[in-house]
Amino acid sequence: QVQLVQSGAEVKKPGSSVKVSCKASGGTFSNSAISWVRQAPGQGLEWMGGIIPVFGTANYAQKFQARVTITADESTNTAYMELFSLTSEGTAVYYCARDDGSGSYHRLDYWGQGTPVTVSS
Amino acid sequence: QAVVTQEPSLTVSPGGTVTLTCGSSTGAVTSGHYPAWFQQKPGQAPRTLIYDTSNKHSWTPVRFSGSLLGGEAALTLSGAQPEDEAEYFCLLSYDGAQVFGGGTKLTVL
Numbered sequence: 001q002v003q004l005v006q007s008g009a010e011v012k013k014p015g016s017s018v019k020v021s022c023k024a025s026g027g028t029f030s031n032s033a034i035s036w037v038r039q040a041p042g043q044g045l046e047w048m049g050g051i052i053p054v055f056g057t058a059n060y061a062q063k064f065q066a067r068v069t070i071t072a073d074e075s076t077n078t079a080y081m082e083l084f085s086l087t088s089e090g091t092a093v094y095y096c097a098r099d100d101g102s103g104s105y106h107r108l109d110y111w112g113q114g115t116p117v118t119v120s121s
Numbered sequence: 122q123a124v125v126t127q128e129p130s131l132t133v134s135p136g137g138t139v140t141l142t143c144g145s146s147t148g149a150v151t152s153g154h155y156p157a158w159f160q161q162k163p164g165q166a167p168r169t170l171i172y173d174t175s176n177k178h179s180w181t182p183v184r185f186s187g188s189l190l191g192g193e194a195a196l197t198l199s200g201a202q203p204e205d206e207a208e209y210f211c212l213l214s215y216d217g218a219q220v221f222g223g224g225t226k227l228t229v230l
Contacts, residue, residue: 035219037167045159045167045210047219059217062122077176094164106155106214111166 002026004112019082022096029077030054033099036081040092089117127222133201141196143211149192154213158192
């Protein structure tokens, strides 16, 4: 059974950065497509980008290309999302999600519990 | 970036049938967009219901089904239950980039 456990809530100052982790258990980690999805308060879902650990190269949505780094550590089955130059727009819940192990970004079969990030001075 | 459109809100009676749709600004939605549908209840993470247009997960209630209808992806709920009241998001794939629709708030009343 696939489980994704994310790191805890964060409070950050504008201009700083935040790094959220997502530890996977069950299934095949290295060949999976792991995505990051943002949800601002009262808003919809936004796909930020993702990574297939065995390939190592992340794939980003155009909007987040310059301000996000997604990485993965195969030794610990953990994916990371780091968001830089935070503004109030960064206040959101950040989810990781992964596929069935087929390396398909369009498959968001399993979801983490979400990590709330608050950006406030 | 493509824009994915959904009805902002819909209402269905208990036991009734409702169809939610998902359109693309680039033209007709096809199986190549790998349409997926997610259910989200307040305070919870989204849950996948449908992937690749019409495939269900083991946890997807039988009353949900996915299809392509008139150039759009569609999620049909047959025999609505009170617990189906939630927000529903569709997801379309565009050459490796994934785009969510704005969501449909479904009321069972």
